Amino acid sequence: MYAKNLIVSSTLAALALTSSARADDPLPSWNDGAAKQAIIAFVQATTTQGSPQFVAPAERIATFDQDGTLWVEHPMYSQVMYCFHRVDVLAKAKPELKNQQPFKTVLSGDLEAIGKLTMDDLVKILAATLTGMSVDQFQADVKDWLATAQHPRWKRPYTELTYQPMQEVLRYLRANGYKTYIVTGGGQDFVRVYAEQVYGIPPEQVVGTAGGTKYGYDKAGKPFLTKEPKLLLNDNNAGKPEGIHLMIGRRPYAAFGNSTGDQQMLEYTKAGGGARLAMLLLHDDADREYAYGPAQGLRDTKVGTFTQALYDEAKTNGWTVISMKNDWKRVFAFEQ
Amino acid sequence: MYAKNLIVSSTLAALALTSSARADDPLPSWNDGAAKQAIIAFVQATTTQGSPQFVAPAERIATFDQDGTLWVEHPMYSQVMYCFHRVDVLAKAKPELKNQQPFKTVLSGDLEAIGKLTMDDLVKILAATLTGMSVDQFQADVKDWLATAQHPRWKRPYTELTYQPMQEVLRYLRANGYKTYIVTGGGQDFVRVYAEQVYGIPPEQVVGTAGGTKYGYDKAGKPFLTKEPKLLLNDNNAGKPEGIHLMIGRRPYAAFGNSTGDQQMLEYTKAGGGARLAMLLLHDDADREYAYGPAQGLRDTKVGTFTQALYDEAKTNGWTVISMKNDWKRVFAFEQ
Numbered sequence: 001m002y003a004k005n006l007i008v009s010s011t012l013a014a015l016a017l018t019s020s021a022r023a024d025d026p027l028p029s030w031n032d033g034a035a036k037q038a039i040i041a042f043v044q045a046t047t048t049q050g051s052p053q054f055v056a057p058a059e060r061i062a063t064f065d066q067d068g069t070l071w072v073e074h075p076m077y078s079q080v081m082y083c084f085h086r087v088d089v090l091a092k093a094k095p096e097l098k099n100q101q102p103f104k105t106v107l108s109g110d111l112e113a114i115g116k117l118t119m120d121d122l123v124k125i126l127a128a129t130l131t132g133m134s135v136d137q138f139q140a141d142v143k144d145w146l147a148t149a150q151h152p153r154w155k156r157p158y159t160e161l162t163y164q165p166m167q168e169v170l171r172y173l174r175a176n177g178y179k180t181y182i183v184t185g186g187g188q189d190f191v192r193v194y195a196e197q198v199y200g201i202p203p204e205q206v207v208g209t210a211g212g213t214k215y216g217y218d219k220a221g222k223p224f225l226t227k228e229p230k231l232l233l234n235d236n237n238a239g240k241p242e243g244i245h246l247m248i249g250r251r252p253y254a255a256f257g258n259s260t261g262d263q264q265m266l267e268y269t270k271a272g273g274g275a276r277l278a279m280l281l282l283h284d285d286a287d288r289e290y291a292y293g294p295a296q297g298l299r300d301t302k303v304g305t306f307t308q309a310l311y312d313e314a315k316t317n318g319w320t321v322i323s324m325k326n327d328w329k330r331v332f333a334f335e336q
Numbered sequence: 337m338y339a340k341n342l343i344v345s346s347t348l349a350a351l352a353l354t355s356s357a358r359a360d361d362p363l364p365s366w367n368d369g370a371a372k373q374a375i376i377a378f379v380q381a382t383t384t385q386g387s388p389q390f391v392a393p394a395e396r397i398a399t400f401d402q403d404g405t406l407w408v409e410h411p412m413y414s415q416v417m418y419c420f421h422r423v424d425v426l427a428k429a430k431p432e433l434k435n436q437q438p439f440k441t442v443l444s445g446d447l448e449a450i451g452k453l454t455m456d457d458l459v460k461i462l463a464a465t466l467t468g469m470s471v472d473q474f475q476a477d478v479k480d481w482l483a484t485a486q487h488p489r490w491k492r493p494y495t496e497l498t499y500q501p502m503q504e505v506l507r508y509l510r511a512n513g514y515k516t517y518i519v520t521g522g523g524q525d526f527v528r529v530y531a532e533q534v535y536g537i538p539p540e541q542v543v544g545t546a547g548g549t550k551y552g553y554d555k556a557g558k559p560f561l562t563k564e565p566k567l568l569l570n571d572n573n574a575g576k577p578e579g580i581h582l583m584i585g586r587r588p589y590a591a592f593g594n595s596t597g598d599q600q601m602l603e604y605t606k607a608g609g610g611a612r613l614a615m616l617l618l619h620d621d622a623d624r625e626y627a628y629g630p631a632q633g634l635r636d637t638k639v640g641t642f643t644q645a646l647y648d649e650a651k652t653n654g655w656t657v658i659s660m661k662n663d664w665k666r667v668f669a670f671e672q
């Protein structure tokens with residue numbers, strides 16, 4: 001009886017341990033490895049009272065690039081897809097656009113020709129589709145598009161194509177007193193429309209490429225803001241630490257990116273005192289997502305590229321490279 | 337014995353009531369009146385579950401002008417005093433400035449001549465004293481100055497000249513789930529140096545007039561940001577709602593100001609749906625602080641003025657005017 005009880009107890013204890021280990025794992029979609037360990041060690045070092053690297057709660061800032069770091073950026077940034085959609089809508093109201101470049105090319109749907117558009121062409125498209133309307137109208141338009149637009153590969157809304165392991169990191173950091181920010185090269189106003197629902201990140205914690213607005217009054221005397229074609233912050237490359245200073249005013253303790261567009265944010269974060277976490281996501285998983293980067297050949301996104309030099313800087317500066325293929329148990333929440 | 341007990345009990349009960357009324361009063365430095373009632377009614381309407389004007393916690397944003405709303409702005413904005421101090425420091429390093437305008441005038445100490453400096457002169461002074469150094473150096477310089485600089489009338493650090501009734505409003509709103517922001521015409525980087533210590537408002541909740549920064553590396557390869565003479569946001573007048581959109585991305589539910597520089601922020605706040613609180617502080621207390629505004633003659637600060645038109649707009653639009661003289665039991669924490 002004693003022996004039997006012992007066996008039952010041991011089994012129950014083992015079960016309890018397993019279950020408790022699972023319940024206690026803040027990053028269940030991560031495989032055990034250097035990347036997962038780096039995140040957990042960083043959180044423990046900076047949030048355990050008495051730790052020499054303890055960080056006061058008010059100072060706990062973590063910044064995340066969005067496209068390619070929190071969600072899929074292939075084959076095209078979602079915001080570019082939105083702009084192309086808006087060109088369609090605009091052309092319905094102003095048919096003369098059909099004969100004007102660069103709109104004619106966009107409307108042709110010829111992906112090869114679209115791929116050859118110049119930066120000047122893109123600026124014209126951005127100005128036509130992202131400015132001139134009220135802030136409220138813009139938010140409503142983006143919301144409408146997000147409700148119906150689908151990613152061509154997964155046939156799901158873009159908002160479902162966030163990386164489950166990164167969602168876990170966001171929640172884990174917040175549970176430990178970190179304020180999580182998006183610091184994106186994408187449009188600040190665009191990302192703010194869905195960041196709260198998709199990532200639990202409120203608009204005031206989204207830093208992005210930002211244009212000016214203009215205050216005015218409607219016919220009834222009610223004030224409103226109009227989006228202006230005036231660039232205030234290009235939140236890429238050096239613009240990321242500059243944007244962090246403008247919008248947050250503190251150096252992050254942790255930063256996550258995936259391209260040269262994030263290089264300076266990672267450098268700036270890592271250059272602070274105490275424990276700092278800089279992580280770089282390597283897309284090396286063509287089966288579950290995409291493969292691009294030093295091992296897979298380079299890709300020029302016109303904004304950021306994962307180059308060999310970036311990979312080398314990561315190794316030299318103590319950043320941690322996350323291998324999507326090896327470090328992630330699953331990529332999306334909808335996978336079982 | 338019974339009668340005596342009854343008297344003792346009644347007295348104790350009365351004392352307890354008085355003490356409890358005091359302990360429960362979130363705004364003890366305010367006299368009972370329309371202004372205090374407006375604040376309390378607003379908080380109750382927007383934070384009581386089931387109230388038709390209930391506001392979700394994430395949406396609770398309150399914005400405060402700083403100079404003249406949270407602390408004394410007379411006889412000169414503290415930041416202007418700082419810039420003049422820095423001209424002194426600069427002239428020690430570069431004696432040739434003593435013969436160059438507008439620095440010569442500032443160094444003369446001739447208040448009448450200083451009062452006649454043009455906006456162009458001021459821009460030169462601001463560029464020379466607020467830009468060209470690293471962000472870290474600037475913060476250290478401001479901290480040093482704040483530790484020794486005194487207001488000419490009270491002979492106290494500027495950081496002690498905050499209005500105690502407004503400190504109570506900040507705490508009361510935060511205790512009810514509001515995120516409190518400073519939205520100031522003053523320099524964002526300047527105010528961020530002390531806002532956390534003085535108001536409990538962290539750097540990321542300070543919106544102000546902001547210049548660009550430039551990312552670079554020191555000789556050891558360590559990255560740092562340099563303050564640039566490039567204006568990104570003039571956070572006055574229409575710049576206040578524009579700055580709120582840029583930095584917060586939500587319309588405030590409550591806003592506090594004291595001049596035409598705050599007009600558009602108050603209009604924008606009040607134009608939102610549901611319960612919105614817009615309050616305008618009238619400086620009508622020459623004894624305890626200063627008197628300026630429609631009843632006392634106008635004052636042109638080059639940035640904001642409390643005009644008759646502003647007073648009229650307040651009355652028409654349902655803003656609440658706070659009379660410093662009548663609504664405040666005490667002005668500063670150091671008063672008994």
